[in-house]
Amino acid sequence: MSHRSFTHLDALESEAIHIMREVAAECANPALLFSGGKDSIVLLRLAEKAFRPGRFPFPLLHIDTEHNFPEVIAFRDHRAKELGERLIVRSMDDSIKKGRVVLRSENQSRNPFQSITLLDAIAEFSFDACIGGARRDEEKARAKERIFSFRDEFGQWDPKNQRPELWSLYNTKTHSGENIRVFPISNWTELDVWEYIARENLEVPSIYFAHWREVIPRDSGLLPVSHLVQPRDNEKIEKIMVRFRTVGDMSCTCPVASDAASVGEIIAETAMTRITERGATRMDDQTSDASMELRKKEGYF
Amino acid sequence: MSVVENVGLDRAELLRFIAAGSVDDGKSTLIGRLLHDSKSIFEDQLSSIAKTSSKRGMQNVDLSLLTDGLQAEREQGITIDVAYRYFATPKRKFIIADTPGHEQYTRNMVTGASTANLAIILIDARKGVLTQSRRHTYLASLVGIPHIVVAVNKMDLVEYSQEVFTRICDDFAVFSQHLNLRNIEYIPMSALNGDMVVERGDQLNWYQGRTLIDLLENVDIEHDVNLDDFRFPVQWVCRPQTEELHDFRGYMGRVESGSIKVGDAVTIQPSGLHSRIKEILLYQSNFDEAFAPQSVTVTIEDHLDISRGDMLIKSDDQPRVDKEFTAMLCWLSEQPLSSGRKYIVKHTTRMVKGLVSQIDYRVDVNTLNQEKTDSLRMNDIARVVMKVQQPLVFDAYSRNRATGSFILIDETTNNTVAAGMIC
Numbered sequence: 265m266s267h268r269s270f271t272h273l274d275a276l277e278s279e280a281i282h283i284m285r286e287v288a289a290e291c292a293n294p295a296l297l298f299s300g301g302k303d304s305i306v307l308l309r310l311a312e313k314a315f316r317p318g319r320f321p322f323p324l325l326h327i328d329t330e331h332n333f334p335e336v337i338a339f340r341d342h343r344a345k346e347l348g349e350r351l352i353v354r355s356m357d358d359s360i361k362k363g364r365v366v367l368r369s370e371n372q373s374r375n376p377f378q379s380i381t382l383l384d385a386i387a388e389f390s391f392d393a394c395i396g397g398a399r400r401d402e403e404k405a406r407a408k409e410r411i412f413s414f415r416d417e418f419g420q421w422d423p424k425n426q427r428p429e430l431w432s433l434y435n436t437k438t439h440s441g442e443n444i445r446v447f448p449i450s451n452w453t454e455l456d457v458w459e460y461i462a463r464e465n466l467e468v469p470s471i472y473f474a475h476w477r478e479v480i481p482r483d484s485g486l487l488p489v490s491h492l493v494q495p496r497d498n499e500k501i502e503k504i505m506v507r508f509r510t511v512g513d514m515s516c517t518c519p520v521a522s523d524a525a526s527v528g529e530i531i532a533e534t535a536m537t538r539i540t541e542r543g544a545t546r547m548d549d550q551t552s553d554a555s556m557e558l559r560k561k562e563g564y565f
Numbered sequence: 566m567s568v569v570e571n572v573g574l575d576r577a578e579l580l581r582f583i584a585a586g587s588v589d590d591g592k593s594t595l596i597g598r599l600l601h602d603s604k605s606i607f608e609d610q611l612s613s614i615a616k617t618s619s620k621r622g623m624q625n626v627d628l629s630l631l632t633d634g635l636q637a638e639r640e641q642g643i644t645i646d647v648a649y650r651y652f653a654t655p656k657r658k659f660i661i662a663d664t665p666g667h668e669q670y671t672r673n674m675v676t677g678a679s680t681a682n683l684a685i686i687l688i689d690a691r692k693g694v695l696t697q698s699r700r701h702t703y704l705a706s707l708v709g710i711p712h713i714v715v716a717v718n719k720m721d722l723v724e725y726s727q728e729v730f731t732r733i734c735d736d737f738a739v740f741s742q743h744l745n746l747r748n749i750e751y752i753p754m755s756a757l758n759g760d761m762v763v764e765r766g767d768q769l770n771w772y773q774g775r776t777l778i779d780l781l782e783n784v785d786i787e788h789d790v791n792l793d794d795f796r797f798p799v800q801w802v803c804r805p806q807t808e809e810l811h812d813f814r815g816y817m818g819r820v821e822s823g824s825i826k827v828g829d830a831v832t833i834q835p836s837g838l839h840s841r842i843k844e845i846l847l848y849q850s851n852f853d854e855a856f857a858p859q860s861v862t863v864t865i866e867d868h869l870d871i872s873r874g875d876m877l878i879k880s881d882d883q884p885r886v887d888k889e890f891t892a893m894l895c896w897l898s899e900q901p902l903s904s905g906r907k908y909i910v911k912h913t914t915r916m917v918k919g920l921v922s923q924i925d926y927r928v929d930v931n932t933l934n935q936e937k938t939d940s941l942r943m944n945d946i947a948r949v950v951m952k953v954q955q956p957l958v959f960d961a962y963s964r965n966r967a968t969g970s971f972i973l974i975d976e977t978t979n980n981t982v983a984a985g986m987i988c
């Protein structure tokens with residue numbers, strides 16, 4: 265490598281490694297949120313680059329909605345084992361049993377309630393920092409968020425009063441009970457993530473690649489048929505070739521029609537797409553102009 | 566110019582820029598225009614802002630809604646905090662910080678400016694150089710943004726007059742000659758209609774210079790980082806202490822400036838000890854050389870006591886090591902500076918306690934006059950003398966952004982209260 269060949273991916277990678285090392289050095293008890301999705305898969309490679317030949321100076325934490333795709337959960341366990349790092353899983357079912365989460369119906373989206381289980385896990389382990397894979401290109405409230413995003417003791421984000429964040433001098437100070445969410449890949453786009461996956465030759469869950477699946481066209485999306493999603497009256501199941509752009513709650517994460525069967529083909533498709541990742545795949549973000557901002561104010565990632 | 570084709574970007578460079586200027590000069594519109602004309606706005610984003618625009622009774626789609634992402638911003642129609650946006654051309658990937666114009670949000674502008682390679686200063690052609698344009702230009706020079714583009718916007722409202730453009734450029738040149746700005750370019754444009762942003766349009770044929778996108782794609786940013794002085798603040802020491810890596814000690818950090826080769830002599834500051842670079846690694850790769858801004862792990866030939874906050878330096882170019890220094894300070898907090906009070910100083914990877922021992926003067930950012938003062942309030946900029954409890958290893962900010970910058974943190978509230986640039 266030389267100055268001339270330092271690419272935008274190199275720059276983004278170096279920034280992310282620097283951020284992770286700052287967290288490790290300055291936070292007393294951090295965790296890395298690992299869901300098995302592509303963004304957190306990238307985080308794990310960045311952590312390897314940041315800390316090998318040492319071990320990660322933090323455990324991996326997954327807030328499991330129990331509404332996840334089985335392929336993703338299998339991948340999560342496989343990857344954590346392969347890395348030899350500690351994985352902590354906290355299940356929303358436990359929060360429901362304890363009465364911390366009250367659902368209107370068994371099949372509704374569990375995304376909004378992840379915050380509660382996450383905040384409980386943060387309290388249980390006294391985590392003072394959680395590294396997450398959110399990106400600013402995902403959503404307009406995220407586009408406003410700092411890399412080190414301070415949350416008060418209720419986990420709340422105060423968008424009108426964020427700490428100034430200058431150069432790469434991050435302020436990691438918290439009082440006990442408070443928490444910082446850290447987003448090392450804030451400046452990456454969906455395309456950067458896939459290009460990095462290609463460059464690093466990273467394994468991803470199979471459902472990111474095109475496959476045949478039963479779906480129900482509903483509103484503007486294609487809902488995947490599962491025990492959580494069954495056709496309503498007048499709805500018909502179709503079997504089409506799809507892939508997932510995000511892998512979240514099965515009840516509201518929609519695949520897109522695609523025949524991209526390799527990372528290279530996904531990159532080509534991502535470069536051409538005219539719909540944002542969330543716009544195409546998340547029904548829960550379309551309810552209002554500010555749904556993400558509201559959720560973040562309540563403690564969401 | 567071809568911005569549409571996005572494939573094959575893995576060889577592209579990264580350029581960070583901000584859009585600054587007075588309220589309503591068209592910053593958000595310009596960013597919306599850049600994204601739109603470079604095909605970086607997605608259909609669902611466009612339909613969502615189209616819905617909001619028509620709800621408000623507007624005839625055209627208001628592109629500024631793209632960056633004003635907070636509820637409060639959309640309600641008030643202003644930009645409160647920095648929004649980051651991304652777009653790419655085959656040559657470069659761009660990170661845009663859309664920064665607020667209002668004086669009360671100066672600190673958020675400084676946040677966006679601190680990492681930028683380039684600033685676009687928008688000026689409304691009808692209004693000319695305003696107080697806020699001056700303030701933002703001064704801040705851009707203070708924060709050391711290497712490239713400035715003066716975008717004289719809303720040319721459609723002055724009949725695309727060359728005279729108006731020339732007069733504004735002259736005004737700007739007069740005012741900015743006292744600032745330390747090496748690289749100023751002027752472009753007439755209409756962000757609303759898209760003239761001279763990505764397309765040239767057919768209204769500004771008297772202008773022979775580059776379009777904005779042409780400039781953004783081609784401005785030389787390689788020399789924006791200091792390539793001469795090797796500075797490597799240690800972030801984290803890796804000591805696996807496993808059987809096979811029993812004696813391994815890796816010093817992990819980012820090359821903030823300059824470059825280093827295996828075998829080079831290094832000095833460790835502030836201890837002043839010497840050694841040589843043994844290996845440069847990252848994960849499964851070994852390198853002969855590392856350069857800014859690479860994050861790497863290095864090992865050295867000798868067993869020395871090195872920890873976070875120490876800095877590796879190439880032995881023939883030494884920084885200053887001192888407990889007292891002069892700096893320009895930008896006060897960011899609603900709570901004024903209490904003189905004599907101790908703050909936490911974060912500089913590179915080092916945190917020490919320190920205080921402002923003297924305020925030389927405050928700068929009136931509108932007139933650039935220097936005035937006496939004994940306190941600092943939010944958005945004040947002043948030259949001060951800092952005293953710290955342990956020595957810092959630093960360079961002048963004008964020579965090295967990374968080793969010349971620091972922040973002050975209030976120990977009680979944990980807030981970041983000031984940003985400093987060492988003179």
Ligand SMILES: Nc1nc2c(ncn2[C@@H]2O[C@H](COP(=O)(O)OP(=O)(O)O)[C@@H](O)[C@H]2O)c(=O)[nH]1
Pocket residue numbers: 586587588589590591592593594595629644666718719720721722754755756757758
């Ligand atoms: N006629 C004209 N109006 C413009 C132009 N650029 C921006 N505007 C309008 O100026 C107003 C303020 O623009 P905005 O982008 O919100 O300014 P900001 O406060 O600098 O972000 C909006 O009504 C825009 O439509 C331009 O080139 N020509």
Ligand SMILES: [Mg+2]
Pocket residue numbers: 592593594629643644
């Ligand atoms: Mg604006």
